[in-house]
Amino acid sequence: MSGGIRVLLVDDHAMLRAGFRTILDTQPDITVVGEASTGAEAVAAASALDPDVICMDVQMPDMDGIEATRRIVASPDSHAAIAIVTTFDRDDYLFSALDAGASGFLLKNAGPEDLVAAVRALAAGDGMLAPEVTRRVLRRFGREDPAAPTLVPAEPFTDREAEVLALMAEALSNAEIGARLYIGEATVKTHVSRILQKLGARDRVQAVVLALRGGLA
Structure with missing residues (x-):
């Protein structure tokens, strides 16, 4: 990918964004091009910065990550793939994120290598669901x-x-x-x-x- 993978970080905790930036910016093929602390800021930043991948928190002031994901995916000008990155392993978040158009779901207790792998997978169009998450999707739609x-x-x-x-x-x-x-x-x-x-x-x-x-x- 020419110029590397462009990533936008969205989370209302500045320290967590800084940690993610440190992890991702050390990779030769990944560049963090911006940060946002609310869903509304994320929608604006996605339009202005044209990232390839967005790492999106769920619980944020102003607008949550699910609604921000829905708006970004619906925009004809956006090609970004969105990974929901959350502390809360909840089915309502998972299925709402998938319905909104998210391409991945990652927990914040995952290792740094999982974050890097998720960004690369989404940039390649592969999507990313952990095996245990996939099993829940299978159970949900099997019913x-x-x-x-x-x-x-x-x-x-x-x-x-x-x-x-x-x-x-x-x-x-x-x-x-x-x-x-x-x-x-x-x-x-x-x-x-x-x-x-x-x-x-x-x-x-x-x-x-x-x-x-x-x-x-």
Whole structure:
């Protein structure tokens, strides 16, 4: 990525933002381009700074991170992928964040390497949900109304795309999917790209949520 990954940090605690900046700015491919302390500031900063990735807190004054995420994702001028980074491991935050368009969900007690990995994953369009979070998503949408209409993709999936989508729903990375199916990682990326196009999804997290809700995975 030309110029590296541009990151916006959003949290109402200055010390935490400083810690995140220290972690991320030491990476040669990541640059923190700005900070915000409220959801409203985040929306304005996302428009002004055009970041690739936004690390977004939930509980903030003025406007919470869920609403800020919804507004940023809805903006036609924004291409940022948003990771919710919160202290609170709550299902209402998780599912509200996914509904708002977040591409990742990370707890603040995660290690520095997890933060860096999440930023890189989101910048690559991969999305990021920890395995335990993915299991909760599976349980949640596994309980959806069985009479709900099946999602119909814009074009039918090929057999291989259906296999890749099923493995995406297990939270496997592209490399892991390639190893499971005995195909190259570049081929997996091609299949993932086609799946996103057919579902009209921004990233693989949204694709998995859409597929689970629509009975495709």
